[in-house]
Amino acid sequence: MGSELELDEARARFVGLYDRLKDELLQDPVFDLMDEARRYVEEMLDYNIRGGKLNRGFSVIETYKLLKDGQDMSEEEFFLAGVLGWSLEWLQACLLVLDDIMDNSTTRRGQLCWYKLPKVGSRAINDGVFIKGSIHKMVKRYFRDKPYYVDLLELSDEIALQTSFGQMLDLVYSHESERDLSKYNMPAYRRIVQYKTSYYSFYLPIACALLLHGEKPENFTDVKNVLVEMGILFQAQDDFLDCFGDPEVTGKIGTDIEDHKCSWLIVQALERGNDDQLKVLYDNYGKGDPDCITQVKNVYKELDLENAFFEYELSSFAELLSSIEDLPNPAVQEVLKSFLRKIYGRKK
Known part of the structure; x- marks a missing residue:
């Protein structure tokens, strides 16, 4: 997007849009919020x-800038890209609020999960629904007269549904009463990640920028396929770092081990392990006992999954790069290469 200074300035401008969008929502006459309710909604939002990294939201602005191929963004273009970016951060917040409840999580972004606050509890379910519904208000306010308005709404709803389906698959596979390692394989893993992560974390920001730039949704198929594969690589990296990364x-x-997650590592171990190693995995995976966790990690080390992952990462990078270079639009190629460069070899 330019120099580091320009990038920092653009990110600061993007962050600054949040208060305006929040205030517009709080003042929307459709809610008729009393003071106490307004304070609660503002605190909840x-x-x-x-507090998040804002990667998804800011990606809309970065992508749109790349699509303009060196031309400056007007104030209106930056603002509209920023609104779409924040709509993705709203969606992310909705998903995290609800996921934390389903996963019985304790902390998120260094603080207690929203539902864990004494004054919130199960009200967080409705809060998640409210956040999701407010996205439509935001998009309607600024895009109703745009030719791609319906495409935006359909895209948002479709990906929200796909992500919910991915969460459902994840819960089905890892639910305590149905834990069964025999169900864990690469097709199952790819399906979970594709729906739970790839669509909304990788495809949605790019698709929003493409629509804003005037591209037609029917031309997104090849781009979507590349971004789905990129999302799968990204999740495999997360799975690797969950076990082998430095917490610092x-x-x-x-x-992941004690939570019985269908991770890249356990799938690889099940495919590569001998009978004795498989028995260790079946006896210890999904248990919180530190000794059980250690035994699973020992099998990972015996199978040299650390090097196996580095080989997978390298081959995935090469395949993704080849797929990107096959795309006809040079600007889109640069967008996807930029994304790929950001995630390759990451340590956190």
Whole structure:
């Protein structure tokens, strides 16, 4: 997008849009909010939407800038891209609020999960629904007269549904009463990640920028396929870092083993392990006992999954790069290469 200074300035401008969009929502006459309700909604939005990395939201602006191929963005273009970016951060907040309840999580972004606050509890379910519904108000306010308005709404709803389906698959596979490693394989893993992560974290920001730039949704298929594969690589990296990453760098302690997650590592171990190693995995995976976790990690080390992952990452990078270079639009190629460069070899 230019120099680091320009990037920092653009990010600061993007962050600055949040208060305006929040205030417009709070003042919308459709809600007729009393003072107490307004204070609650404002605190709920701030608590759950602020504090993230903003990667998805800011990606809309970065992508749109790349699509303009060096031309400056007008104030209106930046603002509209920023609104779409914040709509993705709103969606992310909705998903996290609800996911934390389903996963019985305790902390998120260094603070208690919203539902864990004594004054919130199960009200968080409705808060998540409210956040999702407010996205439509935001998009309607600024895009109703745009030729791609219906495409935006359909895109948002479709991907929200796909992401919910991915969460459902994840819960079905990892639910305590149905835990069964025999169900864990690469097709199952790819399906979970495709729906839970790839569509909304990788495809949605790019698709929003493409629509804003005047591209037609029917031309997005090849781009979507590349971004789905990129999302799968990204999740495999997360799974690897959950086990082998440095908590001082990643900022979190991994729990995939005790949570019985269908991760890239367990799928690889099940495919590569001998009978004795498989028995260790079946006996210990999904248990919180530190000794059980250690035994699973020992099998990972015996199978040299660390090097196996690095080989997978390298081959995935090469395949993705080849697929990107097959696309006809040079500007779109640069967008996807930019995304790929950001995630390749990441440590957190």
